[in-house]
Amino acid sequence: MNNSTIQFEFLFGGTFDPVHYGHIGVIEALTQLSPDIPIRLLPCAIPALKSLPQTTFQQRVEMLELGVSNYSSVIIDQREQLRSKPSYTYETLEMLRQDYSNKRFFLVMGMDSLLSLKQWFQWKSLSQICHLVIVNRPGVTISQAEQACKACGFYLEQTFEKVTLYPVGRCFLLKMPEKKQSSTEIRHLIKNKRTLDSMLPQSVIEYIRNNHLYESE
Known part of the structure; x- marks a missing residue:
């Protein structure tokens, strides 16, 4: 493929139940890392390794829309709503690769998710279809990140620019302030x-209050 036709995209999935400043901090860090690369948010409909969300898929999407309204590079992809079974990242990536054959994808996750990646469906195949951008966690060293990436079939690069030179299988450690x-x-x-002012955008707080979300178990 001619490099001039290749496009890049960050993929950031989660239940977002609800979206908060920790999520938004990752979006901000990705925007600073590479302002021209779109960020595709993938709200999960039925988690494979977590309990079911307390709110509906549509409510979580509406909160996302409010929370990321200031970021023009963000796309909210609702494809996982169409599934009647648990959402597997590998299957979603395969769908995206079929829909956008000219794109290379950077799957964004926290270091804690990387350490549990071997529990994921088809985890051994992920390094064959995408790159990883790992958000650092306190106390994690470069050496630890490198070992964790290698154990999952990815090679840690020291710069993001180096990652973009390869089609798949590379990893970059994104350092950002702890949220x-x-x-x-x-x-x-x-x-x-209790008060939420320092944890969520005001628009999301108002949505939660207006819809009486999370007020009971």
Whole structure:
């Protein structure tokens, strides 16, 4: 394939139940890493390794739309809503590769997800269809990241530009300020009527309140 026709895209999946500043921080870091590369958000309909979301798929999409409204490079892809079985990242990637044969994909995940990657469906095949962008976690060294990437079939590159030279199988460690927010913690705070101002965009907080989300288990 002629390199001039190749396009790149970040893929960032999750339940987003709800979207919070931790997610948005990753989007901001990706935008700074490469402003010209679109970020495709893939809200998960039926998680394979987590409990079911507490809100509907459409509610989570609407919260995402509110939370990322300032980022013109973000695409919210709702294809996983069409599935009646658990969402597998490998299958979604294969679908995207069929739909966009001229694109190379960078699958974005936290270091904790990388460490559990061997639990994923068809994990050994991921290095044959995409690159990884790993978001750092406190205390993780370059050596640890390199070993974790290698164990999953990926080769860690020191620069993102080097990753783009290869079709698949490379990994880049994205260093960004730590965001302590978690969706689990936020749902707990809402149930207990605690403040959320430092954890979520105000538009998402208002949506949650107006729709009485997460007020009970």
